[in-house]
Amino acid sequence: MGKIFVFTLAALLAGSAAVGVASAKAADAAEDVQKLTNDSRVFRIDPSVQVRVVRFHNRYGIDLTGHLYLPGDFSADKKYAALAVCGPFGAVKEQVSGLYAQEMARRGYVALAFDPSFTGESGGSVRDVASPEINTEDFSAAVDFLSVQDCVDQKRIGVIGICGWGGMAINAAAMDTRIKATVASTMYDMTRVTANGYFDSADSADARFEMKKALNAQRTADYKKGGYEPAGGVPDTLPKDAPDFVKDYYAYYKTKRGYHARSVNSNAGWNKTSSLPFVTMPILAYAGEIRSAVLLVHGEKAHSRYFSEDAYKQLTGGNKELFIVPGANHTDLYDQMDKIPFKKISAFFADNLK
Incomplete structure (x- = not known):
């Protein structure tokens, strides 16, 4: 059985072991609520916001x-x-x-920032693997966890997905009716960019066949050696002709601004063969069936802007919105507090998580 815990509020604030449960199943696997130690967060910490380390499981037992x-x-x-x-x-x-999450907590929300399966401090015996299905499930697992907490109104749960997890968040909202509002910030559709290349420049059956052939050859090589070849993260040194968006990634992931020792992008990158399922499993296929509210936020100057613009065209209903941030590039919406429209995001959730 996977792990889950449910805490009483008194125990949470004390940082002690969980002492309350919502069901007999939860009681079988109560875990500790831990204070955050060895704090390695790369952003400015707001001491007024409380934070605890929590653990939960997805339906694959990760x-x-x-x-x-x-x-x-x-x-x-x-x-x-x-x-x-x-x-x-x-x-x-x-x-x-x-x-x-810290900023949304400062604005009155309970907010759970989590490491996806196979990355960071989360589980999974193979490391640095991405999956369109499992990573969508990770969002629903986070909703599972939030929905049984004493401090949460389970009828008022939303999700925020950033960059590639923006697409996963939309996919989760298409599947999980418990999600009442979704924000996708500086969104990537990872299945589209993997299958078609940037701006759909390699959108052909022949191009995809050659990519799949190379990746499947890599699978054979990986199995033979008993390990997985990394694709390489953001480069340690930038070539002179690097595109602006690569320079932007470097400025975040490879400098004191955003580097983290557990970050896939800051280090060796995803396993090469992680790309395979993203070629044939488009995550936004049912975006048009989302009945809950969706806000897409993107930078005016972001190379990735077309992902949000095209996703917005798929959405239906009067509670969907595309908000373009003037002058912002893709990574500005990672950590630039004067660019991330938190006032807009907070108002969106206030309107849709009543």
């Missing part, structure tokens, strides 16, 4: 680790709207998702 952020005026007598936050693709909770 243990996930998150940081649960609570408002500074947290009260055991209240039920809060809650948010599950993840991304960017190849980042960890000590980077962008933690910043978003």
Whole structure:
């Protein structure tokens, strides 16, 4: 059985072991709520916001680790709207998702920033593997966890996905009717860019065949050696002709601004063969069937802007919105507090998590 815990509010605030359970099943696997030690978050910490280390599991039995952020005026007598936050693709909770979660907690939400399966401090025996299905499931697992907490109103749960996890968040919202509102910030559709290349420049059956042939040859080589070849993260040194967006990634993942020792992008990158399922499993196929609210946020100057613009065209209903941030590039929405439209995001959740 996978691990889960449910805490009482008094135990949470004390940072002690969980002493309350929501069901007999949860009682069988109660875990500790831990204070955050060895803090390695890369963003400026707001001491008014409380944070705890939490652990939960997805339906594949993979243990996930998150940081649960609570408002500074947290009260055991209240039920809060809650948010599950993840991304960017190849980042960890000590980077962008933690910043978003902290800010949303500062604005009155319970917010869970978590490491996806196979990355960071989360479980999975193989490391640095991405999966369109499992990573979508990770969002729903975070909703599972939030929905049984004493401090959360389970009818007011939303998700925030950043970069590649923006696409996963939309996919989760298409599947999980418990998600009442979704924000996708500086979104990538990882299945589209993997299958078609940037701006669909390699969108052909022949191009995909050659890619699949090379990746399957890599599978054979990996199995033979008993390990997985990394694709390489953001380069340690930039070539002179590097595109601007690669320079932007470097400026975040490879400098003091955002480097983290557990981040896939800051280090060796994803396993090469992680790309295979992304070629044939498009994650936005049912985006048009989402009945809950969706806000897409993207930078005006972001190379990735077309992902949000095209995703918005797929969405239906009067509660969908595309918000373009003037002058912002892709990574500005990672950590630039003067660019990330938190006022807009907070108002969106206030309107849709009533």
